[in-house]
Amino acid sequence: MADLSVNFAGVYSPNPFWLASAPPTNTGEQIMRAFDMGWGGAVWKSLSDPIINVSSRLAGTDAGARRMAGLSNIELSTDRSLEVNFKEMREVKRRYPKHAVIASVMMPAERPLWVDLVKRTLDTGCDALELNFGCPHGMPERGMGAAIGQHPELAEQITSWVKEVSHVPVLVKLTPNVTDVAFVARAARDGGADALVLVNTITSIGGVDLDTFTPRPSVSGRSSRSGYCGPAIKPIALFQVSRVAQSGANLPISGIGGIETWRDAAEFILLGSTTVQVCTSVMHYGYRIIDDLCDGLSNYLDEKGLPNVDALCGLALPKIGAWEELDLNYKVVASIDQETCIGCGNCYVACRDGGHQAIIAARHEGRTRVEVDESRCVGCNLCSLICPVHDCITMEDRSPDLPPRSWRDVLAGKGKTAEVTDGT
Amino acid sequence: MSTKRPHEGPIPELRPPMAGHEALAEASRCLYCHDAPCSRACPSGVDVAEFIRKITTGNLRGSAVRLLEANPLAASCARVCPTEELCERACVLPDMGLPHIAIGRLQRYVMDKAMAAPAPPLERKGVGRGKVAVVGGGPAGLSCASRLAWYGHSVTVFDARERPGGLNTYAIADHKIPADFPPGEARWLSRIGFTLKQGVRIGADLGFAELEGAYDVIFLGMGLERSVRMEVPGEDLEGVVDALDLIAAHRMGGPLPVTLANRDVLVIGGGNTATDAALLALEAGARSSTIVYRRTEAEMPAYPAERSLVRHRGVQIRFLRSPVEVVGPDRVTGLLVQPMRLGEPDASGRRRPVPLEVAPELLPCHLIVRAIGQKLLEEPGAGIAGVKVHKGKIVVDAATGRTDNPRYYAGGDCVNGGREVVHAVAEGKRAAEAIHRQLQGKEA
Numbered sequence: 001m002a003d004l005s006v007n008f009a010g011v012y013s014p015n016p017f018w019l020a021s022a023p024p025t026n027t028g029e030q031i032m033r034a035f036d037m038g039w040g041g042a043v044w045k046s047l048s049d050p051i052i053n054v055s056s057r058l059a060g061t062d063a064g065a066r067r068m069a070g071l072s073n074i075e076l077s078t079d080r081s082l083e084v085n086f087k088e089m090r091e092v093k094r095r096y097p098k099h100a101v102i103a104s105v106m107m108p109a110e111r112p113l114w115v116d117l118v119k120r121t122l123d124t125g126c127d128a129l130e131l132n133f134g135c136p137h138g139m140p141e142r143g144m145g146a147a148i149g150q151h152p153e154l155a156e157q158i159t160s161w162v163k164e165v166s167h168v169p170v171l172v173k174l175t176p177n178v179t180d181v182a183f184v185a186r187a188a189r190d191g192g193a194d195a196l197v198l199v200n201t202i203t204s205i206g207g208v209d210l211d212t213f214t215p216r217p218s219v220s221g222r223s224s225r226s227g228y229c230g231p232a233i234k235p236i237a238l239f240q241v242s243r244v245a246q247s248g249a250n251l252p253i254s255g256i257g258g259i260e261t262w263r264d265a266a267e268f269i270l271l272g273s274t275t276v277q278v279c280t281s282v283m284h285y286g287y288r289i290i291d292d293l294c295d296g297l298s299n300y301l302d303e304k305g306l307p308n309v310d311a312l313c314g315l316a317l318p319k320i321g322a323w324e325e326l327d328l329n330y331k332v333v334a335s336i337d338q339e340t341c342i343g344c345g346n347c348y349v350a351c352r353d354g355g356h357q358a359i360i361a362a363r364h365e366g367r368t369r370v371e372v373d374e375s376r377c378v379g380c381n382l383c384s385l386i387c388p389v390h391d392c393i394t395m396e397d398r399s400p401d402l403p404p405r406s407w408r409d410v411l412a413g414k415g416k417t418a419e420v421t422d423g424t
Numbered sequence: 425m426s427t428k429r430p431h432e433g434p435i436p437e438l439r440p441p442m443a444g445h446e447a448l449a450e451a452s453r454c455l456y457c458h459d460a461p462c463s464r465a466c467p468s469g470v471d472v473a474e475f476i477r478k479i480t481t482g483n484l485r486g487s488a489v490r491l492l493e494a495n496p497l498a499a500s501c502a503r504v505c506p507t508e509e510l511c512e513r514a515c516v517l518p519d520m521g522l523p524h525i526a527i528g529r530l531q532r533y534v535m536d537k538a539m540a541a542p543a544p545p546l547e548r549k550g551v552g553r554g555k556v557a558v559v560g561g562g563p564a565g566l567s568c569a570s571r572l573a574w575y576g577h578s579v580t581v582f583d584a585r586e587r588p589g590g591l592n593t594y595a596i597a598d599h600k601i602p603a604d605f606p607p608g609e610a611r612w613l614s615r616i617g618f619t620l621k622q623g624v625r626i627g628a629d630l631g632f633a634e635l636e637g638a639y640d641v642i643f644l645g646m647g648l649e650r651s652v653r654m655e656v657p658g659e660d661l662e663g664v665v666d667a668l669d670l671i672a673a674h675r676m677g678g679p680l681p682v683t684l685a686n687r688d689v690l691v692i693g694g695g696n697t698a699t700d701a702a703l704l705a706l707e708a709g710a711r712s713s714t715i716v717y718r719r720t721e722a723e724m725p726a727y728p729a730e731r732s733l734v735r736h737r738g739v740q741i742r743f744l745r746s747p748v749e750v751v752g753p754d755r756v757t758g759l760l761v762q763p764m765r766l767g768e769p770d771a772s773g774r775r776r777p778v779p780l781e782v783a784p785e786l787l788p789c790h791l792i793v794r795a796i797g798q799k800l801l802e803e804p805g806a807g808i809a810g811v812k813v814h815k816g817k818i819v820v821d822a823a824t825g826r827t828d829n830p831r832y833y834a835g836g837d838c839v840n841g842g843r844e845v846v847h848a849v850a851e852g853k854r855a856a857e858a859i860h861r862q863l864q865g866k867e868a
C-alpha cells in the first residue's frame with residue numbers, strides 16, 4: 001500500500017487532500033468532522049477585518065443533467081468574529097496535532113494590519129499561514145485579495161512583512177485572474193514565500209435570469225462579479241499549476257481547481273502539486289468524498305508501482321513544452337469501429353461543419369453509416385471527443401517514416417515534412 | 425409470425441453483464457444520496473452509493489473492496505438478490521419519475537472485473553490466531569469463513585456436497601446464476617485464506633466431538649436440507665418428488681429423478697421454490713405446469729417478479745386449494761384438493777386458509793412436486809450441550825449469532841428458517857464479527 005502522507009514545505013499531512021479555504025472550513029466543528037472522515041488538512045476560511053456577507057451568494061452552471069459543473073460565488077472572508085475563529089482553531093490544532101491546520105489571512109496592503117493579524121493568528125498554534133492574494137470579488141474593492149495578487153510588487157512586499165513575523169511556513173495563494181501567473185509566483189518567492197497555492201476563483205458572471213434580466217446570483221435584483229470554481233475550471237487550474245511549476249519559482253505547490261475525484265487530484269500532482277485542495281466538490285457532495293479520493297489515489301499509486309505521493313509529483317511536467325517544439329511529422333487519423341457504431345451521425349456533422357469534411361455518411365441498410373476519408377483527416381480528435389460510444393472512434397498513428405520535425409526545425413530549414421494531402 | 429408457446433426457449437439471464445460505458449452511464453445517474461435508502465435496504469449493509477460512486481471515478485478495485493468488506497458473496501448477490509424488493513426498490517429516482525438505478529447489474533459489473541484477478545482484493549486485516557470450523561459451504565458458511573480469514577484466523581469449511589456454494593449452487597434458477605458460478609466464487613474467496621473441504625458431512629463422516637477437539641469455535645451454516653412433507657395419504661406413491669431434488673439434479677446436469685416430458689405437473693407451494701420448480705417443469709418439456717397454493721396471490725411468498733415470470737412462461741396457478749390426498753392407485757394420477765377461503769390472520773400476519781364446506785376437487789396429473797418448505801436434515805443439537813433447536817431452527821442470540829454453547833455459532837437458513845442468500849451472508853458476517861471478538865479475548 002502506497003504511503004499517502006506528505007511533507008508540504010515543512011507541514012506534515014497524513015494525506016495530500018486538504019479542504020480549501022471556503023464554507024467547508026468555516027468552523028472548527030466542521031473541520032474536526034472532516035478530519036474524522038479522513039481529510040489530511042484544512043485551510044481555515046479566510047480571516048480578515050469584520051465584513052458582512054450578502055444573502056444569496058452562489059450561482060451554479062449546469063451541464064445538461066449534471067448539476068453545478070461550475071459554481072460562482074460572491075462570498076467574502078469569514079463573517080464570524082476573529083476571536084471565535086482563533087478559539088476554534090486552537091481547539092482543532094490541540095485535538096488534531098497530526099493534521100494540517102492552516103490559517104488563511106487577508107488584509108489591505110498596510111504593514112501594521114498584516115503584522116497584527118498574523119501575530120494573533122499564529123497564537124493559535126496553526127501549522128502554516130496562507131495569504132489570500134486571490135479573492136476576485138468584494139475584497140479587491142477594499143484593496144485585498146486579487147488586488148494584491150495582481151501586482152507582483154505588492155505581493156512580494158506583503159509576503160516579506162508576513163515572513164518577518166512568522167515562525168511557521170508562509171503559503172501564498174495566487175489568483176488566476178492575471179495574464180501570466182508566473183510573475184506573481186516569482187514575486188511571492190522573492191518575498192520569502194515557502195510554498196504557493198493556486199488557483200483561487202476565476203472572475204465570472206454566474207449566468208443571467210432571462211425573465212428578470214438579473215445576473216446570478218441575484219441579490220435583491222442586482223448582482224456583482226463573482227468567483228468561478230468547480231469542475232468546469234479544472235483545465236485552467238491545471239495550466240496555472242503547471243505554469244507555476246515551470247516558472248522557476250521553485251516552491252512546493254498546493255493545487256486547487258475543480259478537483260472532484262482522485263483522478264483529478266492525480267492530474268494536479270502529476271503537474272507538480274504536492275498537496276491538493278478541494279472546495280466545490282465538498283460543497284456539492286460533502287466530506288465523504290475523501291473516502292474515494294484516498295482509496296483511489298492509493299490504488300493508483302500501487303498500480304503504477306509508486307511508493308508515495310512524492311514519486312508521482314511533477315511526472316507530467318517534462319512533457320509540456322513550447323508549441324514550436326512539437327513534432328509536425330506526427331500524424332493520427334480517426335478510425336471508426338463499425339461494430340460498436342450506433343449510426344448517430346454526430347461525428348459526421350461535427351467533422352463536416354466544424355472539422356475538415358473527412359467523414360463520409362451514407363444510408364446503409366436503413367441507418368447512417370459513417371466512414372473516415374483518411375486523405376482528408378487531419379487527426380484533430382474532434383469526432384473521437386463527441387462520439388457517445390465509448391472507444392468507438394479511436395485515433396490511429398499514421399506517422400510517416402520520417403524523423404521528428406518541429407516548427408523550429410522548419411524555421412531553421414532543418415528536416416523534412418511529409419507532403420500534406422488535404423484532399424482538395 | 426412466431427408460433428412458439430409462451431414458455432419456449434431459455435429464460436433470458438436476469439442480470440446480464442454490463443459494458444464499461446453502460447456501467448459508467450448508469451453509475452453517473454446515481455444521486456449519491458446521504459444515508460442512502462438503498463444501503464439501508466441491504467441486509468448485508470453494502471454501501472451502495474459509495475460502491476457506485478467508485479465506478480464513476482474509475483476506482484473499480486476500491487469499489488470491489490467496499491463490496492466485499494460488506495458482503496463477501498457480492499458477486500452471487502449481484503445475480504440472485506431480489507434487488508427489486510430490496511435496494512432497487514428503495515432508490516429515490518422513481519420518486520421523480522425516473523427509472524431506479526440498476527444496482528444489481530452495477531454490482532455484477534464491479535465483481536466481474538474483480539473476479540478476473542486470481543484472488544479477492546482484500547488485504548489481511550488482522551493477525552487472528554483462532555481456529556474455526558465452519559459446517560456448511562453455503563452462503564452463510566462462506567461469508568463467515570471469508571471474514572474470519574480476512575481477520576487472519578485459520579478457518580476450515582466442511583461441506584457435505586461434492587461442490588461448494590450450498591443452495592446457491594444446487595437450487596437457484598439458471599437464469600439467475602449458472603451452476604458453475606458459485607463453486608468458482610467459493611474457491612476464489614478461499615484465496616483470502618481458508619480451506620474448503622468438500623464431501624465431508626459433519627455428524628457422519630466426522631463427529632462434532634472431533635471438531636471440538638481441533639477447533640476453538642464451530643460455525644453452523646448447514647442450511648435446511650429436508651423438504652417438508654404435505655402429510656397427506658398417498659404421499660409416498662411414485663410420481664411425488666421434492667422440488668429441491670428435481671432442481672439439484674437439473675443444476676448438476678444429471679438425469680432428472682422423474683420424466684417430465686409431456687406430463688401434467690402440479691407444484692405444491694407458493695414460494696420461490698415453487699415458481700422455480702414450475703418453470704423447470706416447463707423447460708423440461710412438461711405438457712402443463714400448475715402451481716397449487718392454499719391462499720391467494722396476495723399471500724404468496726413468491727415475489728411479484730417471479731409471479732409475473734411464471735405466468736409469462738405459461739405456468740397456471742390455482743389459488744385457495746390445499747392438498748388432501750394423492751390419488752393412485754399405483755402411481756400418481758391426480759391430487760385431491762380442498763377448496764379454501766381466507767380467514768383471520770395467522771402468526772405470519774397473512775390471512776389463514778380455512779376449508780370451505782364443499783367436497784374436495786380432483787386435479788388430474790402425472791407428477792406432484794413438493795415445494796412447501798425446508799427444514800433441518802437432523803438436529804445438530806443431539807449431543808451438543810447448549811445448541812437448541814426450536815421449531816426446526818437453531819436458536820441463537822440476535823446480536824452475535826451465538827448459541828447457548830459459547831463454542832457454537834450459527835447463521836443462514838438453519839437459523840432464519842429459509843430466507844435469501846443475502847440474509848445468510850449477513851448472518852455469517854454477524855457471527856464472524858462476534859467470533860473474532862471472542863477469539864481476541866473480548867466478550868462477544
Ligand SMILES: Cc1cc2nc3c(=O)[nH]c(=O)nc-3n(C[C@H](O)[C@H](O)[C@H](O)COP(=O)(O)OP(=O)(O)OC[C@H]3O[C@@H](n4cnc5c(N)ncnc54)[C@H](O)[C@@H]3O)c2cc1C
Nearest residue numbers: 560562563564584590591626646647836837843844845848
Ligand atoms: C429453489 C430455491 C431458489 C432460491 N432462489 C433464491 C434466489 O433467487 N435468491 C436468493 O437470494 N435466495 C434464493 N434461495 C434461498 C437461498 O438459496 C438460501 O437462503 C441460501 O442458500 C442459504 O444459505 P445457507 O448457507 O444458510 O444454506 P445452504 O445454501 O443450504 O448451504 C448449506 C450447506 O451446508 C451443507 N451441509 C449441511 N449439513 C452439513 C453437515 N452436517 N456437514 C457438512 N455440510 C453440511 C449443505 O450441503 C450445503 O452445502 C433459493 C432457495 C431455493 C431452495
Ligand SMILES: Cc1cc2nc3c(=O)[nH]c(=O)nc-3n(C[C@H](O)[C@H](O)[C@H](O)COP(=O)(O)O)c2cc1C
Nearest residue numbers: 020021022046073199200229230257258278279280
Ligand atoms: C463560497 C466560496 C467561498 C470561498 N471563500 C474563500 C476564502 O475565504 N478564501 C480563499 O482563499 N478562497 C475562497 N474560495 C475559493 C476556494 O478556496 C478555491 O480556491 C476555489 O473554489 C477553487 O477550488 P474548487 O474548484 O475546488 O472549488 C471560496 C470559494 C467559494 C465557492
